[in-house]
Amino acid sequence: MNDAFDDSFRAVLAEYEARDASEADLPHTLETRDQRLLPVGREGAQLLHAMIVGAGAKNILELGTSYGYSTLWLADAARKTGGHVRSLDVSAQKQAYAKTMLGKAGLDRFVTFEAGDALEIIPRLAGPFELVFLDIWKELYVPCLELVAPKLAPGGVIAADNMIHPEIVREKALVYRRAVRAKPGMASVLLSVGSGIEVSRLVGPLDEGL
Numbered sequence: 001m002n003d004a005f006d007d008s009f010r011a012v013l014a015e016y017e018a019r020d021a022s023e024a025d026l027p028h029t030l031e032t033r034d035q036r037l038l039p040v041g042r043e044g045a046q047l048l049h050a051m052i053v054g055a056g057a058k059n060i061l062e063l064g065t066s067y068g069y070s071t072l073w074l075a076d077a078a079r080k081t082g083g084h085v086r087s088l089d090v091s092a093q094k095q096a097y098a099k100t101m102l103g104k105a106g107l108d109r110f111v112t113f114e115a116g117d118a119l120e121i122i123p124r125l126a127g128p129f130e131l132v133f134l135d136i137w138k139e140l141y142v143p144c145l146e147l148v149a150p151k152l153a154p155g156g157v158i159a160a161d162n163m164i165h166p167e168i169v170r171e172k173a174l175v176y177r178r179a180v181r182a183k184p185g186m187a188s189v190l191l192s193v194g195s196g197i198e199v200s201r202l203v204g205p206l207d208e209g210l
């Protein structure tokens with residue numbers, strides 16, 4: 001297996017990181033929210049990448065493409081496992097940008113982008129998913145959990161971002177953490193990597209006690 005990141009991946013990553021740095025001065029308002037990359041960040045992305053490649057996960061679902069920073073990493077991991085990423089975002093315009101960037105990195109063939117409301121799309125996805133990256137607006141985490149948990153493969157993982165940062169979403173993140181930890185069959189741990197990632201693994205039936 002070739003585990004190296006190639007030059008086109010590195011060039012596109014550098015482009016994303018330059019854009020992210022240039023957004024540092026944008027005010028944090030609801031109006032500017034959709035202009036931002038809102039990336040998971042280098043450490044969180046490296047963790048997801050390592051989890052996918054390490055487990056050999058093939059069937060990967062991303063909830064929240066945004067402009068594709070995280071998708072770049074997921075797609076590279078999928079390339080290495082022989083897998084595929086399905087990435088959902090309500091914004092077709094953001095996904096068009098992501099598609100162009102992934103194309104430049106030579107990774108677009110490892111991703112199916114679907115624009116629309118994740119809550120409407122998830123029920124018609126077949127699964128089973130070995131890794132789900134949950135990174136949409138935080139009030140949607142619990143409804144997404146309810147829809148996606150039954151579609152996890154045995155041993156499948158949901159990795160949910162923004163559990164610790166930014167502070168403004170911490171309460172919603174806590175609501176999610178309580179919900180996932182209350183689920184029979186899920187074993188869950190909070191990792192203080194990047195913005196804080198809750199890693200929840202399906203270890204038994206969802207409708208029984210552990």
Ligand SMILES: C[S@@+](CC[C@H](N)C(=O)[O-])C[C@H]1O[C@@H](n2cnc3c(N)ncnc32)[C@H](O)[C@@H]1O
Pocket residue numbers: 037038039040041063064065066067068069070071088089090091094116117118119135136137140
């Ligand atoms: C934090 S950003 C995702 C960042 C991305 N994962 C990354 O690391 O580069 C959250 C995204 O969720 C999308 N979103 C919000 N509500 C959604 C919904 N109901 N269905 C699908 N996507 C949604 C937003 O458009 C936004 O792009």
